[in-house]
Amino acid sequence: MRKIGLLVVAVALAVPFLWWSSIAQGRDGVALFSQYLGLGALIAMAFSHLIATRWPGVEMIFGPLDQSYRLHKWLGIGAMVAILLHDTIDAEMRGLGRETALVEFAETLGEISLYGLLILVVITIATFIPYHLWKWTHRFIGIFFVFGAFHYLFILKPFKNGDPIGIYMLLVCVVGTVAYAWTSAPRGLRPSRSYEITQVTQQGDAVAVDLAPKGRPLRHRAGQFAFFRFSGAGFGEPHPFTISAAPNEKGDLRLTVAPLGDLTSHVARSLKAGQAVQVDGPYGHFGRAKGPQVWIGAGVGVTPFVALAQALPAEAPPVTFIYCIRDRDSAAHLAELESLAVSKPNLDLVLWQSQTRGRLTATTLAAEIPDLATRKVLFCGPIEMRRSLAKDLPKQGVGQKNFLYEEFEIRTGIGLRRLVAWLWQRHLAKST
The missing domain is CATH 2.40.30.10 (Translation factors)
Known part of the structure; x- marks a missing residue:
């Protein structure tokens, strides 16, 4: 993801500290920390909703949508952690005013927001739950953000809504709410x-x-x-x-x-x-690389390369396309690609049939393409294959910046399966 996007998020999270010294005078430090966690959660969630709009400026600021959506996911998880800590750490302060029915209602909405978001985050990272059910429940995240914004606006806090920090947070709440309203609007109202x-x-x-x-x-x-x-x-x-x-x-x-x-x-x-x-x-921005290239497509990962092969100019540097297939009968667009390779002298098509040649690795790729270290490698295919190549290609002279791929996963876990697998391997290693 783009550094400018990370910088924008970091600055937005740091802005409340511009007024923190005046707020902190005579206040309990632990309670103030809890108050900030609540503000930080709202800021993170507002950015998460903003990215979900897919407005034109999103990719320009936060990077290609595959990277932006990863930031979207981690902002949501970070906000959830902050809310849990905010609820666990006592944020109450003396001398802030009298509790009214409105204040109590705002506190109740805060509790509902906490538990609602917790349930939805668990559903999000529990990838065994069917996609359509996750997608249906995911839309309620914005409602809980609105509950959280109401909670912030009407609870007792060490500053007023009309103070500079209060106005800043009001803008944050407005941006997050507008972004949620946009993503929730009927499809016909969106371009x-x-x-x-x-x-x-x-x-x-x-x-x-x-x-x-x-x-x-x-x-x-x-x-x-x-x-x-x-x-x-x-x-x-x-x-x-x-x-x-x-x-x-x-x-x-x-x-x-x-x-x-x-x-x-x-x-x-x-x-x-x-x-x-x-x-x-x-x-997306896949396929913008310049100079000699190696394309690796596996399974349905062939799709961007078919389009790129069709559009490959005659004057472009040489491209070697490694098409990883189980067998010819299972390969999509194979006849089309073979025809393109014949008509385009700068496109070399290599069929890598796993049934006869085994799994493609960085070592076998280097043996197939002697000048691999001088090329950019573009990949689209299974995640495990990508991880294996990313780990081993540097040993063949292909640096991380020259291994390009899109990681567009609209819904992902947080690495729980990999953690369990790693712990299991550690257990096996100790027991032998």
Whole structure:
């Protein structure tokens, strides 16, 4: 993610300290710390809602949407930790005024916000819960933010809402509330492009979905993704898919869907020609690398590279595309890629069949491409494969800055499975 975005968040969290010395005089330090935790949680949640809007400036400030969404996730988790600490540490101070029914109601909303957010965060990181159920519950996070904002505005605190710090926090609450209202607004009120499915074809284990615009088309670059809402497929929630075809004059789009999860499996078997689709985007910066490159696509990770191969200029530096497949029958867009490799002298297609050559590693990649250290490596595929390459490619002369990928996971855990696996390995190592 971009450093400017992290700096903006850090500055926003630090702003309350501009007035903290005057507030802290004669106050209990522990209670003041608890008060700040509550303010910090509101600031973090407001930024999290702001990123979720996907407004044009989001990627410019916080980085490509895959990176912005990781920040979105960690801001939410950080806010939850701060709220728990705020509730655990006594924030009450003497001499702040008389408690009224409104103050007590604000305290109650704060408690509801705490437990509601805790439940939703647990649902978010419990990735075994089906996507559509998580998505349905996730929309309530904004309601609990509004409860938290009401709690802040009307509880007794060591400053007034009209003080500079009070006005600053009021702006934070307004930004977070407006952002939540935007993301919760009916789909028809938000900008999108109308498309219609013209064809659905089988592509190995995946299906390719061709779309034609029903009005003003989407303008994208090869390698980008968009959010697609298939209103005729029995569900209305948008989902990100990479656009698997280069831009064309008509504005037609194509996406390739593999049945990997509960939602994508439903998409793969439900879409038909004639169905309406709403498209929001484009997003992402994948494929902007310059100079000689190596592309590695595995499984449905082939999708951005098909578009990039179509758009590859004749004068571009050489590209070697390692297409990792189980076998030819399961490979999506294979005939198309082979045709492109024939027509483009600067595109070299290498089929890496796991059934005969085993799993691709950094060592075998270096043996396949002797000048690997002089190239940028672009990857799209399974997470474990990416982690393995990221760990071992530096040993082959490919630095971290030259290993490029998008990590767009709309919903992730916090590494619990990896932690359990690591602890289990440690246990096995000690017992042997």
